[in-house]
Amino acid sequence: MTAPAPASSAPVPAAARHAAPPARAHAGAPRWARPGFWAVLALAAVLYTWALGSNGHANDYYAAAILSGTRSWKAFFFGALDAGSFITVDKPPLALWVMGLSARVFGFGTWSMLLPQAAAGVAAVAAVHSAVRRSLPGTAGHAAALVAALVMTLTPITVAINRDNNPDTVLVLLLVLAGWLCLEAVRDGRTRTLVASAVMVGLAFNTKMLQAYLVVPALALVYLAAAPGTVPRRFGRLLAAGAALVASSGWWMLVVDLWPAADRPYIGGSTDNSVWDLVVGYNGLGRIFGGSGRGGGGGGFGGESGAERLFNDVMAGQISWLLPFAVLALVCGLVLATGRARPVAAPPSAEAPVGAPPPAREDSGARRDLPGARAALLLWGGWLAVHYAVFSFSSGTFHPYYTTAMAPAVAALTGLGGVLMWRAHRRARAWAWALPAGIAVTGAWAFTVLRRTPEFVPWLAWAVAAASAAAAVGLVAARIGPRVRLRIAAAALATGLAAGLAGPAAYALTPLGSPVNGTNPTAGPAGSGGFGGMRGAGGTPDGTRGGLSGGTRPEPSEGTPGRPAQGTPGQAPQDAAGAGTRPEGMRGGPGGAMSEQLIAYLKANRGGAAWLLAVGGAQSASSVILSTGLPVIAMGGFTGSDPAMTVERLQGLVSAGELRYVMPGGGRGGPGGGSGGSEVDAWVQANCAAVDPAEYGGQDSAQDGAQDSARDGARSSLYRCG
Known part of the structure; x- marks a missing residue:
């Protein structure tokens, strides 16, 4: 032994x-x-x-x-x-x-x-x-x-x-x-x-x-x-x-x-x-x-x-x-x-001396591995x-x-x-x-x-x-x-x-069935995601999701980021600037997507300006940036109330030829209609020329033109400042 x-x-x-x-x-x-x-x-x-x-x-x-x-x-x-x-x-x-x-x-x-x-x-x-x-x-x-x-x-x-x-x-x-x-x-x-x-x-x-x-x-x-x-x-x-x-x-x-x-x-x-x-x-x-x-x-x-x-x-x-x-x-x-x-007493060992007390072992409910x-x-x-x-x-x-x-x-x-x-x-x-x-x-x-x-x-x-x-x-x-x-x-x-x-x-499983609500992603059926909630499988007969207003989002059409026409899976078709276009109904957040006619007009008349346009809030700016790949100023930031743009700064940008077009307001609220201050709006209206919607195809007499006007000019107007 x-x-x-x-x-x-x-x-x-x-x-x-x-x-x-x-x-x-x-x-x-x-x-x-x-x-x-x-x-x-x-x-x-x-x-x-x-x-x-x-x-x-x-x-x-x-x-x-x-x-x-x-x-x-x-x-x-x-x-x-x-x-x-x-x-x-x-x-x-x-x-x-x-x-x-x-x-x-x-x-x-x-x-x-x-x-x-x-x-x-x-x-x-x-x-x-x-x-x-x-x-x-x-x-x-x-x-x-x-x-x-x-x-x-x-x-x-x-x-x-x-x-x-x-x-x-x-x-x-x-x-x-x-x-x-x-x-x-x-x-x-x-x-x-x-x-x-x-x-x-x-x-x-x-x-x-x-x-x-x-x-x-x-x-x-x-x-x-x-x-x-x-x-x-x-x-x-x-x-x-x-x-x-x-x-x-x-x-x-x-x-x-x-x-x-x-x-x-x-x-x-x-x-x-x-x-x-x-x-x-x-x-x-x-x-x-x-x-x-x-x-x-x-x-x-x-x-x-x-x-x-x-x-x-x-x-x-x-x-x-x-x-x-x-x-x-x-x-x-x-x-x-x-x-x-x-x-707790352990079973006696065959090699233990006769009469020796049995060795102790730890209780299984309180092991030394629990710290x-x-x-x-x-x-x-x-x-x-x-x-x-x-x-x-x-x-x-x-x-x-x-x-x-x-x-x-x-x-x-x-x-x-x-x-x-x-x-x-x-x-x-x-x-x-x-x-x-x-x-x-x-x-x-x-x-x-x-x-x-x-x-x-x-x-x-x-x-x-x-x-x-x-x-x-x-x-x-x-x-x-x-x-x-x-x-x-x-x-x-x-x-x-x-x-x-x-x-x-x-x-x-519901987010897999329809596009994500970018600003407020949630999962589950209709009514389970709150404001901006989503409709997933079983939420509606067509499986669409609720938009910010509680309605449904239309299914993306062929050739949009939601349903690519060709090329790399999920890759949006791109214009000359390299960014995919996004139609109405496919926005990733509140704010407006501008008409293709207006965007084409701005690109054609941009000249040597550094920025394509200045708008009231970030949501409108984001839409244009993604559809053109070009810089757009969001004067009021995400909320529309950031004091980022001042009259002095706007004057400097215009006089330097870095900015030609301004669309005050149109943001998500805040002072000055979303532009960060009423003084900026007043200066634009007093010193810049309003652009007639007819110049970019926004004819009020035609149905399409009426829709363009409602989308592009109901809350804000385009001004040429240089």
């Missing part, structure tokens, strides 16, 4: 006491883990790219800036709406850079612009899978990761936004990478890993400004509570990460605000032509508190603010399907992962709590697609907490209620949401309710008899998972 090796008396390192080592990707992985992972990624790729070419320019506002960035590196750097760099979009440019670089390499078009977005969405799913898998070792980690990735993939609002060119897709990927790195920093204790996490948040700030900081409280508190080392050392590392966060967030803002204002575009969305004002006002406090159109006044996109906002008729089908389960999973998971390991799960639960739980509070109670502009930032937390909590509840259900009678209760509540809520639009797959609500009830009963019954109870429980668990994902999956 060999003597057992003596126990080491060396002290246990601090890192080993605080965190478990991460599970390796394929060491001891179950046979289904890798095929399951790739199957989920394939599903995500299909959902995010199917019929992507039908989306045309998606959001015209951002598409115009991307096109302009392919014509001018200056416009590219600043994120200018037009290639002449008169005014920027109202967001920082990092997401535009990603799409713009693709458009520079492959040529501007639907696929070159939107495929990077879809790829970012798939990458975010993979990152969530990795973060969850590394939080629990062994089969449990792989199972939790697979569930989390599937939930993330099928979140309806995430499917919708990943098919659009809004910046939220890139934002989510960067934030998930920040969370992944933070959890790694908790495990390895390295300062550089935490600093890298902070840099990811800083890059996210340069994608959508202060919304990126909603994850900072969760990241910082989790590191402070769970990372190895003494508390002073943790604070020191957090200070280093804070410095990295400030540097990676502020470098672009600092460069732009130090750049001479006369040599750069006006900062769209600001009141004083500074990025700082844009951060604090329009994209900061204005989003939370609203007020005077500076980030406010649009709360109706997601319904009234309050604790129930994410569960109302507008928001419920976009993000809330698994919110109740995620909260229950968080609470139960923290309780299960926080309990101390209790010594990693506890840190992950705290991170994703804090992430979810902060986003819920801000999104629910903010009074400023709130779009449903903002909630895609909640999807990683909901997915991770569902996977981690669900697996921990499953383990507890099998091993402890005291926890036999948790998982059945979660499945029952999820099924009841899904039934409620689906019955709000009873014409949408009418049988699905009843099937979900029946399957959820059967799963809950099966899990409870599996605790009664000792025989075959594992098979019953496994079958009930699979049924409950299918029932919980059936509603989100049905909603997630």
